[in-house]
Amino acid sequence: MLNKRMVGLGTQRSVIRELFEFGKKRAAEVGSENVFDFSIGNPSVPAPDAVNETAMRLIRETDPVFLHGYTSAQGDAASREKIAASIRRRYDMEAKADELYITVGAAAGLCCCLNGLCNPGDEVIVFAPYFPEYKVFIEGAGAVMRLIPADVEAFQIDFEALSDAVNEKTKAVIVNSPNNPSGCVYSEATIKKLSSLLEEKSAEYGEPIFIIADEPYREIAFDGTVVPYIPKYYKNTLVCYSWSKSLSLPGERLGYIFVPGQVTDHELVYAACAGAGRSLGYVNAPSLFQRVCAECVELTSDISIYETNRNLLVKGLRDLGYHVVEPGGTFYMFPRTLIEDDVAFCEKARDFNLLIVPGTGFGCPGHTRISYCVPTEVAERSLDAFAKLADFYR
Ligand code: PLP
Numbered sequence: 001m002l003n004k005r006m007v008g009l010g011t012q013r014s015v016i017r018e019l020f021e022f023g024k025k026r027a028a029e030v031g032s033e034n035v036f037d038f039s040i041g042n043p044s045v046p047a048p049d050a051v052n053e054t055a056m057r058l059i060r061e062t063d064p065v066f067l068h069g070y071t072s073a074q075g076d077a078a079s080r081e082k083i084a085a086s087i088r089r090r091y092d093m094e095a096k097a098d099e100l101y102i103t104v105g106a107a108a109g110l111c112c113c114l115n116g117l118c119n120p121g122d123e124v125i126v127f128a129p130y131f132p133e134y135k136v137f138i139e140g141a142g143a144v145m146r147l148i149p150a151d152v153e154a155f156q157i158d159f160e161a162l163s164d165a166v167n168e169k170t171k172a173v174i175v176n177s178p179n180n181p182s183g184c185v186y187s188e189a190t191i192k193k194l195s196s197l198l199e200e201k202s203a204e205y206g207e208p209i210f211i212i213a214d215e216p217y218r219e220i221a222f223d224g225t226v227v228p229y230i231p232k233y234y235k236n237t238l239v240c241y242s243w244s245k246s247l248s249l250p251g252e253r254l255g256y257i258f259v260p261g262q263v264t265d266h267e268l269v270y271a272a273c274a275g276a277g278r279s280l281g282y283v284n285a286p287s288l289f290q291r292v293c294a295e296c297v298e299l300t301s302d303i304s305i306y307e308t309n310r311n312l313l314v315k316g317l318r319d320l321g322y323h324v325v326e327p328g329g330t331f332y333m334f335p336r337t338l339i340e341d342d343v344a345f346c347e348k349a350r351d352f353n354l355l356i357v358p359g360t361g362f363g364c365p366g367h368t369r370i371s372y373c374v375p376t377e378v379a380e381r382s383l384d385a386f387a388k389l390a391d392f393y394r
Contacts, residue, residue: 084100109240123145173212209236217329240257
């Protein structure tokens with residue numbers, strides 16, 4: 001008898017993957033230039049040249065036995081020191097190499113935190129709309145996901161619902177800002193209010209409630225928006241960072257967990273994350289790219305195209321009558337669908353070669369995710385298809 005949950009996870013086709021396959025089929029029929037694929041969150045701009053140059057220099061100049069060998073489980077010490085120095089400099093906050101644990105992307109970082117923190121039956125709070133893998137990761141850690149309904153007016157936090165949901169089983173709250181799929185950035189006021197609520201609740205239940213700050217989009221923020229650095233507001237924050245999006249390296253699988261020294265029982269929490277990494281079989285994150293990312297830690301790819309696309313699509317869609325909350329970052333937006341049934345709406349959109357993802361999978365029906373990491377001329381031309389879709393419902 002196989003593990004049913006795993007068989008289910010391995011065989012269920014995700015809506016996004018299904019759309020992607022449909023897009024390939026459609027492109028063969030009508031030409032790829034006529035298909036507007038807004039389904040997948042794969043960065044559309046290349047990593048900066050410095051990434052390849054650094055990789056090649058390291059390959060040329062470093063002893064290969066060392067470069068391609070195992071690193072310590074928490075990551076190469078010199079690389080962790082470089083990352084810690086960058087955190088100190090950028091966020092004006094204490095950070096030590098021994099507070100960093102380098103991971104196989106943010107996904108592994110989240111799994112290490114969740115497995116390290118949670119006991120069976122613990123609850124982890126997630127705000128809708130949310131990255132669907134959270135449910136898989138939380139349940140994989142033996143915990144239960146508690147979903148807080150979306151604040152659809154601004155995609156900030158519904159504090160009344162949050163306050164009602166926290167209880168003695170709450171172990172952690174996942175905060176993802178800038179957010180996939182809404183693109184919204186939690187304001188400083190939201191983070192302050194969240195911090196004081198969780199401080200009160202931690203005191204009431206006599207156990208820390210952790211914030212897991214999932215931050216793969218931290219640098220992709222527009223109009224000079226400052227994304228609050230949550231450990232500066234809330235002591236018991238674990239940061240899961242990734243170079244997948246800001247440096248356009250999703251396939252290299254690199255990120256880190258930062259467990260600041262201020263966290264209650266810091267050494268035990270760090271050990272629990274490391275123990276989870278061990279138990280999940282990660283061994284260590286890819287060795288070459290630990291060094292590359294540490295050397296390129298302050299760089300990003302040219303993310304200005306995402307802001308150009310955001311401006312063009314927000315204006316274009318609003319002119320067509322769509323309701324869109326303006327994203328402050330990422331390369332996603334999450335407009336309302338023109339009918340209540342978002343699944344039917346996205347199905348109809350296919351008739352106009354528009355590939356957009358129903359909000360239902362993100363815990364927020366009545367919306368659709370547009371992933372606009374595409375060339376700007378594709379975003380521009382797609383407005384005609386969005387117009388035809390709107391006309392259909394008029
Ligand atoms: N968290 C969010 C919100 C994401 O959107 C993604 C990837 O799309 C991840 C985590 C996982 O990122 P990584 O490639 O770093 O594992």
